[in-house]
Every structure is written in structure tokens, then in C-alpha cells.
Amino acid sequence: MLTHIHIKNFAVVEDIAIDFDAGMTVITGETGAGKSILIDALGLCLGDRADSSSVRYGADKAEISASFDLHGLAQAQAWLAKHHLDSDDDLVLRRIVTSEGRSKAYINGVPCTAQQCNELGEFLVDIHGQHAHQSLMNKKTHRHILDALIADTSYLHRVRELAHEFREVKKELDALTQGNSDNQEAKAFLEYQVEELQSVILSADELESLEQEQDLLSQGETLIKQLSEAAYHCEQQSDGLRQTIRLLESGLKSGLTSEAYELLNSALIQVDEARRDIERRSDKLELNPERLVEITERLDKVYELARKHRTQPDQLAQKLQTYELELEALLGADERITELKRQLTHIQAAYGGAAEALSGQRKAAAEHLQSEVHDQLQSLAMGQCRFGIALTPHISEIPSPYGAEEIEFKIATQREGELKALAKIASGGELSRISLAIQVVTAQQAVTPTLIFDEVDVGIGGATADIVGQRLHGLTSHSQVLCVTHLAQVAGQGDHHLLIAKHNDDSGVRTVIERLSNEQRVEEIARMVGGVNITDQTKAHAAQLLRQYS
Known part of the structure; x- marks a missing residue:
């Protein structure tokens, strides 16, 4: 529970420190005295947004610290342990706001973020504001109130997670399918190009080999004739060399012709070998017009595709690889689209199950809240009213993070009257009492150690005020209660009483807080009963x- 608060240079507060006890503490004061300053200051420690306007005029900074006793608060202690901010049973939240608007927050002296203070604050304090009856006009508030009564929030969180996951997958799917028609055209074009190139594609070695074969086949008849003549001349040369060699044999003994003999004999061997090679190659050559046509057509197609794709014939293989990679990317997009559609179907099925379970929890919570609020309204002089909660299913292709139904609080001011929206049938005073009834019921369900009610009794008076005080004091059985009130009947039921007053002196206007005997x-x-006199x-x-x- 809240044990102490120290406020310095905040709004019109110069420097005050207040201790708090268990039970119900009432806070009173004249209109304009600043009864809500305590709550606003505490709100800053709990992570509310800060700005320079909260700093007392003439001061450099405002500083607020709030101390809590965490005895028995397992959730708060677990949060502190998770964030390595362990403490025993004492907790101090501190907030500093400069006149330039800069803000610093501390948990047990360790710098932290306002968001962290807000998260921790959910385990410490629950503030019911004086304008709660106005927010009852908003269906969003109705959903928050009803969902707060659900003990097991796993389905509530699951519904939100699945709805978010659905939107993320749908976003990716839409991005992929947005230009799907263009992708299909590109895919068809690439498939044609790949198929065309694959039908004629040649490696660099194959291209060179075919070009050589084409050259041979196209010159076949001429080459055969030329080789035949070359072989004949080689034969003639061989005969001449043999005759010459025989003429030199007589001079071999004296060594006179031995060198020339060896050279001519070697030349004869080479000429004979050349002739035999020419004859072998000539025998292999054949005239094949069909093969020549086949090779020519294939090479013409290669040269044509090279011109079409503005590249060299030996670079067509690289061009084919580029097209294949682009086609693979498009085919991969199609596969991803199929996978994303499958994911959406799976998420929708899971969402449907979680949303149905959440709807069951909400229905049970609605029945409980209706019964409890009805009992509270009886004691608040609205026994003739009927309070109802409408759970209206809404059908949508996109899963809602808020579940499968709209939630709306309704009221009938007569027992047999038709339930209608609060804004259409309830007066300001009735809304105040309905709001108070709901807040008392939800506060009874809460496990928050400190409950703060900031003028929630607006629009209530007479004998009903006694009941309001009793209901608020009844909450002290499980929580510390702080109540800012203007009703004497409520103030009289407090266990402790703080008075807020505004003083004017030479140093300016300042607010003081006094614990009353x-x-x-x-x-x-x-004063609250009789006014000035x-x-x-x-x-x-x-x-x-x-x-x-x-």
C-alpha cells in the first residue's frame, strides 16, 4: 500500500510530505483548493506524462517521491526481480520534471523509463477518476471494464496476438499479390525466354567445335581434292629423295656424303609421314550435306538469339542463367503467396477458437457484473432501474484484436422499460450513480492494494451519500482507499482525514495539506454541511x- 508521498514545487505545492495508513483516507477542501493535486502528483510517479506546466512558478524543477509497502504483493515483487530492481518490502518511486519539460524517473533509486513506472504501477494503484461517468459514453470503456473482471486473461491476450499476427501476414500477402497480374505476365515472358534459350544453348567449347565442323563440311569437296594433290606431290618428292640418296651412297665410306645422306634420309622419313597423315585425313573426310544443313541451322539460331538478346553467342549461357534466376524468384513469390494463404487459414481457425472462448468468459463476466451493479443501484436509490450488457457479434473478414463482439452497457430507468444506450436514456445524476456502482463492483474484484477515488460521488447527495460512503469504506476490507470527496456523509466515514487548503502570503499562492484531528x-x-457560516x-x-x- 501507499505509505508516504513527498511533493516539492509541483503546481502550487511548495513542499509537503504526507504519511498514509491502511483503511479509508478522505481528502477534502474548498473548491479550487487543489484536492486532486495529490492524485496528479502520484500519477507522475506512476508514469503519467509530464510537462513543464506542472513545475511551480519560479522553481527549476518539480520533484515527487512515493513510498509503498510491498508486503504480500507477489506480482509487484516479481516484476521488480524480473527487471533486476529487487527490494525487500519497501519501494520508492521518484519523478523529477524540469522547467524545460525534461523528465527523469527512478525506481528504488535506479533510473528507469516512465513506461516501466506505469507497468509497475498497475500492481500498486488503481485510480477511479471524477470523470468516469463521462467515459461510460464510450463503448471502449465498457470493454475495458468487462475484460478487467476476467480472471484468466490468456484468451484475451491470445486473441490480440492472433489478430496482430493475421494483420502482419495479410500485409505481406497483399504486397505480394498487389501486382500479381504483372508478375504473371513477367513469368510467362521469362518461361518463354528460358525455354527458347535452353533449346539451342551451347557451351563455348561446343560452339567452337560446331563452327569448325561447319567450316569443314562447307569446304569438303575442295579439301578432298587439295589433300589428294598434296599426297601426290609428297609421293613425287619421296621418289626424288630416294634417287638422290642412292647417288650419295658411294661417298659414305670416305665420309664425304655422310652428313648430306643423313639429312636427306631424315627428310624422306618426314615426307612419307606427312603423306600418310594427309591420306588418313582425306579418308576421314566425307561429303554430308544433311549434316551441314543441320549444323548451319543450329548456328544460325544461336547467332539470331545473340542478336535478339544483344550479346555474343558465347554469352548466351550467362543470359540463360540470369533469366532462370529471375523466373525462380517469381515462382518463389507464388510459393510464398500459397504459404501465406495457408497461414491465414490456420490463424483464422486459431483465432476463432480463442475468440469463442473469450466470448464465453465475457458472457459469464457480464452476468456477474449485471447482478452486482443491480444490487449496487438498489442501494443508490435506483432500484427501479435495470442494467444490462449487450454482447453483439460482429462479422468481419479481418480478426479484431478486441474479440468477436461489440460490448455496450445499457440501462432501463423502469423495471419493464426497454434497455437502451446510456447516452440516450440516463441523466447526469443517474450516470454518476451508475458509474459509481460499476466502480465499486470492479474495485471489489481488484487485487490492487491502493484504490483512489477522485470525486466519483459527483451528482450524488442526500441519503444516497451515506450509502456511497459505506460502499467505499467497505472496500477497505481488502485495499487501502483514498477518496477525494465533497460530501460530508462520505468524509465522515473516513478512518483518516486530510484537508487541502490554499494559502496566500508574501511568497505567493501555495497549497498546504493537513492531517486533521x-x-x-x-x-x-x-463547513461541508453548512458552508461559510x-x-x-x-x-x-x-x-x-x-x-x-x-
């Missing part, structure tokens, strides 16, 4: 109120 409480409650009669009435509720 029993005698001082009589004076303050008398406090008489013995109003004091007696105030004393009677305190005795009645003590």
Missing part, C-alpha cells in the same frame, strides 16, 4: 456524523 474534523465537516448546530450535526460512522 477529531476536533478539526468536526470543523471541516461542519458555521454554527453550533452545524458543528453538532458534524459531530453526530462522526459518532454515527465511528
